[in-house]
Amino acid sequence: MHPHVKKILVSEEEIKKRSLELGKQITEDYNDSERKPLFIALLKGSVPFLAELIKHIDFDLEIDFMDVSSYEGTESLRDIRILKDLDRSILGESIVLVEDIVDTGRTVKEVTRLLMNKGATDVRVVSLLDKPSRREVEVSIDYIGFEIPNEFVIGFGLDFNELYRNLPFVGVLKDECYK
Numbered sequence: 473m474h475p476h477v478k479k480i481l482v483s484e485e486e487i488k489k490r491s492l493e494l495g496k497q498i499t500e501d502y503n504d505s506e507r508k509p510l511f512i513a514l515l516k517g518s519v520p521f522l523a524e525l526i527k528h529i530d531f532d533l534e535i536d537f538m539d540v541s542s543y544e545g546t547e548s549l550r551d552i553r554i555l556k557d558l559d560r561s562i563l564g565e566s567i568v569l570v571e572d573i574v575d576t577g578r579t580v581k582e583v584t585r586l587l588m589n590k591g592a593t594d595v596r597v598v599s600l601l602d603k604p605s606r607r608e609v610e611v612s613i614d615y616i617g618f619e620i621p622n623e624f625v626i627g628f629g630l631d632f633n634e635l636y637r638n639l640p641f642v643g644v645l646k647d648e649c650y651k
């Protein structure tokens with residue numbers, strides 16, 4: 473294990489097994505749809521999960537990426553700024569939005585609204601992790617990898633100060649690493 477890691481919450485094997493299950497489920501759910509969904513991943517955290525997940529999707533698909541940052545706007549309402557936009561129009565498309573973790577729910581809510589404004593017909597959300605105890609806004613997540621307790625996690629795409637994204641598991645850092 474990495475010397476900075478206090479404990480592993482979700483192991484590499486568990487991530488692989490669950491990604492396979494989710495991939496099969498998504499494949500099945502779009503079985504009857506003539507138009508297959510476009511997979512949109514949010515940079516940078518969801519990249520390892522996207523790569524693992526799409527290995528198990530059994531139809532031809534396209535992927536695209538968005539990078540957004542949230543900031544406090546007026547009256548403490550969170551707003552999002554697009555740092556990298558989609559490569560092409562999504563008018564009339566079904567979307568599967570791929571996230572690393574849903575925490576307060578604000579990112580998923582705002583990005584879903586944005587994608588609908590761009591003309592998507594429907595947006596389903598798949599997230600590797602869900603921290604329901606931290607939710608501030610209501611969001612529906614269609615496919616959840618793992619529900620986790622209220623702890624700050626790193627690994628498998630998730631960072632602390634841009635590090636630890638390459639760890640093959642999801643874990644918690646030792647307290648001294650946050651100093």
Ligand code: 5GP
Nearest residue numbers: 573574575576577578579623624625630631
């Ligand atoms: P939300 O908008 O749901 O509050 O936050 C979503 C984003 O916050 C995630 O995509 C992720 O970048 C970040 N985030 C939330 N919880 C954690 C966590 O435990 N660890 C890390 N590394 N990032 C987190």
